[in-house]
Amino acid sequence: MPLASDPIRALHSLLRSTLRITVTDGRIFLGAFVGTDKPMNILLTETEEFRLGPGENPNGRFVGQVMIPWKMITKIEAQESVVQTRNQLDRDVRAGYIM
Amino acid sequence: MYNPSVMDALAMDVDYDIPGGDDFQDVTALFAKANAAMDPEEMVxxxxxxxxxxxxxxxxxxxxxxxxxxxGRQRPFNPLTPLLPEELCWIMDRSMAYEMEWHSSNQLAHTVYTLLYIHHLQEIDPDMLPYAYLLVKDPNRPLELITIVLRAWVCGLLKCCDRVWRKLSKSELNDTEDWQPDKCEISLSEGWPTKAAIARLADVPSQWREALTVRLRFRLYLLQLIENDVHDNSSQFRELVHEAQRHLSTIRSYPTFEPTEDSPAHATFDPYIARRLNTFMPVRVVQLPTREETWAKLENWLDGLEELTRLAEITDVATWDIVGNLRNTLPTPTLRPGFAGFHDYFVSLNRFPSSWLVDRFFLETIGEGRYNHIYVANGSIHPAGVDTFVKEVLQWHIIYDMLHISTMEYLNTDTDTSDLSHRDLTLLLLTPCVPLYYRYSCMRDVILSGFQLELYSENEKDFAYWYIAKIIEGQLELLDRFVDFQAGSQDSETYQEMFFQRIFLTALQIMCEAMFLLLVRSNKSRSQPWSQMRQNLMRRYKWAFSENYEDYATPPVGNPPDLRRYLIEMGKVMDDNWNSASEAFSMAKSILSGLIESESAKANGCVGGWARDWKGERLKILDILAETCENLAKLKRKSKERKLIWDPTKSLWFPLVEKYEE
Structure with missing residues (x-):
């Protein structure tokens, strides 16, 4: 998987894209990835919070800009189409098709 | 039979869509690798x-x-879990308690919204039930209790909140201070007609137990009361109030029920609901009052509405003003919608022509309204201005300024005043004093309310009493003129009112002066230097030192307070060995007792005045003040020092002497 070859570069390519982060208490956050640091505190903006299950609001609620510490995170997902486009772009740059 | 595991299995048997859809790829490992690859200070x-x-x-x-x-505290909630009728009663009572807490200026998210059915109304719609639920039969817990009875209740509750919300948002109450408007994007059924809610409440079959029926009917009357305006049809309104009161007393007479520990009813409220709503307010778990306290609040609200029906039949501006002040003064719990109703009633003043309003205003203060047409014709008094007169010290000054200028212009121009009698001329000169009189009242109430709200520090109290005494001095001068002017019509309500005010304010002034005396003498070693105290006073009485007065030609009367005079009088009091606070309190008590006794003897009683039916409450205030005087008169100058305690729940505006342990 080309994205993994240079993980920091791969993170850069994910900036601005939508991440779906699941945390330890079962909540799911959907928001635009704007940054992170060495301990992997992940910053999202325009974030919405969701819970699944009976009695929960399927439309989620807007929580704006959040910082999710690594210790809370159980799963991080990026939009597949974004990952593929970025991978393709990465390959094209390395192949010299795009300067 | 009811089987909770079956019901929960039904609820769980749903596939939940993952937010965002399936077009996602797990990149957790990538982040873990990046963590290892990054330098300590590096950031992406x-x-x-x-x-x-x-x-x-x-x-x-x-x-x-x-x-x-x-x-992790909340039990799982399934809106279609069948419940016993008594569990439904418990839910209804609890939701009423939360509703009253919202009226007492708590957040919707912390009160009404904690009832989870509000967020699941669609799921308990009988026409939308999943087929599987129809197979589960339990004769003790028919599902219709939820889908028909409880649903009607929740709809009625939401509609009540919606109507109250609208009334409060139109009132002069400050949102986020006096009441909380944040709906957190939850619908209060705004687009749904009240008539439909009333029909749903009325259509619930009556075969359910009486306790449920009574509650539903009570909700129906509440909704109708909120929907109707007292001045549209006061007799119908009164009828509704009486019905609601009757139903409330029936609800109160039933034995109370507490659901068992494992009852699913406990899952129907979530005090932490705010964490799931669109709000940035931190979660606060509201301490619910007892059932009896909730009933007392509801009773108080209904009594307030009944009072409104009585006020609706009276067209005296002064009576409305007095009742409004009594509600602010007497320590009775008040609920916001009652206030809003009262305000609506004030707004209804606009139904009358402005000339009527202005005439009443003068007539009820100086007994005549003849020359006011000069100002009305000039457009000097705008009804909207009078509308907001309740607390606005500056607004009164604006009216005073306009009337003062108009009067001076009228007298200074070439208008022929030779045919004006002495009485006419006095009336003309007295007219600007009327707004001034009400302005003094506002200023006095603003400062006195500081004691009820426990605003003042120890160093500020003597000044507050001194300033009130000065304001009353100005007001008494005006009252002398008003009373003299009406000397010929001593039986009129206006004369009685002004006569009462003159005596009452004399007693209040004596009490304030005595308090000043007492505090200055007992506080000789002030903890604050004057420069700091002066700054504090300028901040505390910002309204009195306001620069806005510079925009008007007539200088304000009564403010800003004369700080120099305050210091001089403080010095005099310290050196004075003759005047005794205790004697002053005794004198004030005898004046107040005289007023009370004159009323009970029915000879020359003037306490009624424009207070009309509310005379009893006025007497209550006199009683409280007389008792305070008696208590404070016990303080002898050379007696062992005793502590004064300001407790708004025990006395009005003044302290009481601390009791010694026997």
């Missing part, structure tokens, strides 16, 4: 996004900031 940040921007992010998992964090 979007262009244009600074570290400072990052600081404002809400930290997930931090209990103080992350309102959505799971507390």
């Amino acid at each position: 940040m979007m262009e244009g996004f600074s570290l400072q921007d990052a600081m404002s992010a809400l930290e997930i998992g931090e209990p103080r900031l992350d309102t959505g964090m799971s507390t």
Whole structure:
């Protein structure tokens, strides 16, 4: 998987894209990835919070800009189409098709 | 039979869509690798996004900031879990308690919204029930109790909140201070007609137990009361109030029921609901009052509405003003909608022509309204201005300024005043004094309310009493003129009212002066230097030192307070060995007792005045003040020092002497 070859570069390519982060208490956050640091505190903006299950609001609620510490995170997902486009772009740059 | 596991299995038997859809790829490992590859100080940040921007992010998992964090306290809730009728009664009572707490200026998210059915109305719609639920039969817990009875109740509750919300938002109450308007994007059924809610409440079959029926009928009457205006049809309104009162007393007479520990009824409220709503308000669990306290609040609200029906039949501006002040003064619990109703009633003044309003205003103060047409014709008094007169010290000054200028212009121009009698001329000169009189009242009430709200520090109290005494001095001068002017019509309500005010304010002034004396003498070693105290006073009495008065030609009367005179009088009091506070309190008590006794002897009683039916409450205030005087008169100058205690729940505006342990 080309994205993994240079993980920091791969993170850069994910900036601005939508991440779906699941945390330890079962909540799911959907928001635009704007940054992170060495301990992997992940910053999202325009974030919405969701819970699944009976009695929960399927439309989620807007929580704006959040910082999710690594210790809370159980799963991080990026939009597949974004990952593929970025991978393709990465390959094209390395192949010299795009300067 | 009811089997909770079957019901929960039904609820769980649903596939939940993952938010965002299936077009996602797991990149957790990538982040883990990046963590290993990054230098300690390195950051990956979007262009244009600074570290400072990052600081404002809400930290997930931090209990103080992350309102959505799971507390693990809440039991799972299934809106279609069947319940016993008595459990339904418990839910209804609890939701009423929360409703009253919202009226007492708590957040919707912390009160009414904790009833989870509000967020699941669609799921308990009998026409939308999943087929599987129809197969589960339990004769003790028919599902219709939820889908028909409880649904009607919740709809009625929401509609009541919606109507109250609208009334409060139109009132002069400050949102986020006096009441909380944040709906957190939850519908209060705004687009649904009240008539439909009333029909749903009325259509519930009556075969359910009486306790449920009574509650539903009570909700129906509440909704109709909120929907109707007292001045549209006061007799119908009164009828509704009486019906609601009757139903409330029936509800109260039933034995109370508490659901068992394992009852699913406990799951129907979630005090932490705010963590799931669109609100930035931190979660606060509202301490619910007891059932009896909730009934007392509801009773108080209904009594307030009944009072409104009585007021609706009276067209005296002064009576409305007095009743409004009594509600502010006497320590009775008040609920916002009652106030809003009262305000609506004030707004209804606009139904009358402005000339009527202005005439009444003067007539009820100086007994005549003849020359007011001069100002009305000039457009000097605008009804909207009078509308907001309740607390606006500056607004009164604006009216005073306009009347003062108009009167002076009228007298100074070439208008022929030779045919004006002495009485006419006096009336003309007296007219600007009327708004001035009400302005003094506002200023006095503003300062006195500071004692009820426990605003003043020890160093500020003597000044507050001194300033009130000065304001009353100005007011008494005006009252002398008003009373003299009406000497020929001593039987009129206006004369009685002004006569009462003159005696009452004399007693109040004596009490304030005595308090000043007492506090200055007992506080000789002031903890604050004058320069600091002066600054504090300028801040505390910002309204009195306001620069806005410079925009008007006539200088304000009564403010700003004369600080120099205050210092001189403070010095005099310290050197004075003759005047005794105790004697002054005794004198004030005898004046107040005289007023009370004159009323009970029915000879020359003037306490009624424009207070009309509310005379009893006025007498209550006199009683409280007389008792305070008696208590404070016990303080002898040379007696062992005793502590004064200001407790608004025990006395009005003044302290009481601390009791010694026997």
